[in-house]
Amino acid sequence: MSTPVSMRRLYALCRKETWQILRDPSSNIIAFLLPVVMLFIFGYGINLDSTALRLGLVLEDTSPEARRFADNLYGSPYLRVTAGQNRREMEQAMIEGKVRGFVVVPVDFAEQLRRPGGTAPLLVVADGSEPNTANFVQNYVFGAWNGWLKQRAAERGETPPPAISVEPRFWFNPSAESRNYLIPGSITIIMTVIGALLTSLVIAREWERGTMEALLASPVTRAELLLSKLLPYYALGILSLFMCVGVAVVLLRVPFRGSLLVLWVVGSLFLGSGLGLGLLLSTVLRNQFNAAQAALNAAFLPALMLSGFIYEIRSMPEVIQAFTYLIPARYFVTAMQTIFQAGSVWPVLLRSGLFLLAAALFFVGLTALKTRRRLE
């Protein structure tokens, strides 16, 4: 069935929708208040860089050598060291979660250092129940230990044994701050939620209030109906997106290196897929409550877990990896991280853009197919 669009009717419907948006506090809350609150929670609440790792220290050897090593631990900006009497005490502290790990300097530490050919062992025990933090315990202690070795050699005028070293250089994000990529990524999650929540409610609302019946009995066509739902909420979504980016850059101080034009294009494509999904659910379910719940399950959780926003997609089993290709948020996360931190890297942006375009066409197309001009 061909569905011509009359600009007059489309304009009238969009105008009506806009009035409703402006007069409905819950749309405004969802579009403007919720995103900012969520952005702050993501911005402050999620931080993968341990800056104040609680570490226990047991000095079984109290010689000057051992104290010199301990000073290096105390001096580390990343560690908050508490000393304990013995291993038992620290073990208990770790079970209770008071420390994330502890270092034991054994009784014979200084002696082994002095003994020619001796190797002075240091024991690092980390709480493995939180693997990421355990990794940080190891890395930070390693750094302090390395510093101690160099310092000791320098003081004694010795050359350290020749060694291969690896010098890290983080491009785009020199101090390797996780929030610089988490915040752009979180905007994706937020836009997913907003897009799905807003649109999942609108069509369902027309059904529930009985106004859809009056519309369907008028000469409105399917295309007009669909467009009149997409365009106003697209405008709302894009405003909300730019507001999020503004808050991220101005208040949360995340560097932004890309172009706003590119952001607008990629953002529009992503909104297309998000609004499409929301409309699809609300068209199919016709019940505000079920639509919102389904939208969250179909949008929020996959976006959080499978978009690569926090969790590395390439580390997942292949089946799940294959599945992530179907999630629009995945492409938008990549695009947002690139736009914010790297700028306009065309191959990445084009690839993401194409996938997003496909997703948008898919969801909007499916909604169009599912939109009925009848009540069944």
Added chain:
Amino acid sequence: MSEALVHLDAVRKVFPRSKQPALEGLSAVLFRGRITGLIGPDGAGKTTLMRLMAGLLAPTSGRIQVDGLDPISDPAKLREFIGYMPQKFGLYEDLSVMENLELHADLRGVLGEERITTFKRLLEFTDLSRFTTRFAGKLSGGMKQKLGLACALLGHPRLLLLDEPGVGVDPISRRELWKMVHELVAQGLAVVWSTAYLEEAELCQEVLLMNDGKLIFSGQPQELTSRVHDRSWQIRGVTGSRRQLLARALRRPEVMDGVIQGHNVRLVLRPGSAPLNLGELDAGPRAGLVPVTPRFEDAFIEALGGGPGGDSALAQKLAPVPGNHDTVVEAVDLTKKFGNFAATDHVNFAVKRGEIFGLLGPNGAGKSTTFRMLCGLLTPTSGTARVMGFDLKTSASQARQQLGYMAQKFSQYSNLTVRQNLKFFSGAYGLRGERQRQAVEGMVEIFKLHPYLDTTPDTLSLGFKQRLALACAVMHEPSIVFLDEPTSGVDPVTRREFWTHINGVVEKGVTVVVTTHFMDEAEYCDRIALVFRGKIIAAGTPDQLQDQVATKEHPDPSMEDAFISLVEAETQESSS
């Protein structure tokens, strides 16, 4: 002569996942220049038929033609000349009157000069000119209805479909609407008006009477009414309780149906039965039997197989409630304001033990608000509500144990089965073990719930839903029962059955407080209060109220007549 516009030919509609067809083998012809009434109780299939004609649903089988077009294969052309007002009017409540009109005008291509004149004409016609900037959600029921009609009239429809336009609208606005629709019909429109109010049937030139998805009559209303010709009687000059007289009359085999009408009792006899012997009915020394004009409702009851008889199985099961005739329910200066709007405005009344007290008024008049304050579900802005001397909102649960409550909206658990609902409500009122089992079984028997015990209430018909709700409210044998619109939307036979139960339990000493927007139901009450715009405009026995407005030309006014003249008197008073 009027020409045919809509042809319905053996139309059948079965919804997926439903065993029973919503419409079964329906054939009819609808004409231009006539009002065709779709009459029938809730769930009869009226809305489904409306939607089929508007092309919003496709028939499972059969054929529909509207002005030669098939609504399903040719929807675009059809929509150009159909005006449709869905139930609840289909208005955007967060848009103003003008914005609603503009939207529909744009959608229907009413532009330029034509638009200006059409708007002017419609606003005048509907008397909405003063309210163009008001949000549709803030309009009264009657104004919403007129706006809905105005929207449906944009773009020169030839067929106007109005789905339950009278629901939630006060009788005065309803009369105005009928006048407006008659004007439209005179211009050659075909109007389809669906309603559950049987008295509206007599205002239509043509009716399709429906029940359970089937057409049980089509033609002129007088034709159906003539079937009960010579069988409608009134007992006049009754002394003693008319309610008890009616119950006695209904027990007689030759009586098919009966209601109280003002001072009189109206009876419809079965075909071919002998004339009634008044002496056996103990109607009093001055009583006389007078033949009266049959009504549409009489014929309808007959079409449904007759009324329910005069005995209440429920009342037989109840133990008599002891006690004197003290005041048990009392409202003193009861007021509830929502913002500036007073939903209940300084309401005073007192109900004595063993009385049926009715709060009567159109939807939105403030009956439910008053009711909810009495039951402790709302806190009054000022004034007091007392039940047996307690404020129910703060009182101990022992006071509430004495109470039965049936809400206006069906309020049983839709995710539990009928049996589980009965068990839960009896359990919540502290019944358990053998007593609980007996109470549940008793209710199942009285309300004939056996076949539905293991189904959920949402699959029940409205009549059975209401029976279940009543069962849940009286299972614990309360001494006071609050019933909020118990008969709204149910078919007239079930309505009579409900009133039989209500009358029965009152005879046992139970106090009943009931709200209704059916004016004729007032006749069953001992005393009534007429509620209009939050105020009680009159109170007393039904006789007193009717006598108040009786005139020489109109010696025996109906309750609706009484209501309308009392409202008119009230508005004149407040405007002067």
Added chain:
Amino acid sequence: MLSRIASLIVKELQGLLQDRQSRALLIVPVFLQLALFPFAATLEVKNNTLAVFNEDNGGESIELVQRLSRAQAFTQVLDLHSEVDLRRAIDNQEALIVLRFPSDFSRAVLAGRPAAIQAILDGRRSNSAQIVFGYVQQIVQDYNDERTTNRGGPQLSKLVVRYWFNPNLDYVRHIVPSLVAIITTISALIVTSLSVAREREQGTFDQLLVSPLTPGMIMVGKTIPAMLVAMGQATIILSAGVFVYRIPFQGSLLLLYGSMVFYILALAGFGLLISSLCATQQQAFLGVFSFVMPAILLSGFPSPVENMPVWLQYLDWLNPLRHFIVIVKSVFLKDLGAAALLRHLWPLLVIAVGTLGAANWMFRRRLG
């Protein structure tokens, strides 16, 4: 009174469990998340590409690259031949890390001079990059140690690292116990707050209020079913953790279920409080979402609580999930004792008393 509360509980459970759709809503997410999360929610870096820009052509760099390519983190090695290649590899996210060996690398190593490898990392994913860098550093360090020992030189000191409770730093051990807490949170809130909102919408709540049931009884009647449902779900997840994911359960079941009672009380308090503020299911749903989302994000599950700003840590004290997640993980993995558990339990008790009290007050008040 007990029989009336029992009627309430039976009714609630019947409503929850006998309808297929609502039963599915309680059970399907549990299994779905149980199957998906442990695999997906990992910060480990596996199957990545190691890009190498080798300007050296000696044996040492080749040896090192070979060692690195055997690591689990890298399944592919990408050879780069120019600076342009290098830039493209990082820009286009072909590799997370590029190792650049300088032209005199092998010569320096063989001559016993210090030699440096440059590691260029994609800062767009700085956490993964740091983790990969840690792997590389470990492998290079092992190589250093080996060379020192081979040459008979002394190794002055050595770090011996042990991971307790999770020797292989397996993410599953972090996730499954956390899931116990997260999934029960969601369903306990839905069962309490949404069911009250639904009763409001359908009018059954009024029926309860006019009956002799008191607000207190109604609250108990909502809380106990939530507790039963949550405990049922927790049992499924715990069993899957022990029998499917083979995580040894170290602590006391009694302690775990005992503290769960307090946790659900705290949640029921929030749920009832939300529902007392909402008129419709729609609002209740938004309310639950606005509570659950921050509760999960700030629970310490995605990232540790101590990484947050101090003010937020104080605010987060009100988040019951934050306390309970520590309890589940500690009892499950570390055999936390009863005395130490109290430190995390009393905040739950305070929250429960506060929210239930507030909800009770609101229920009485909202009638107006």
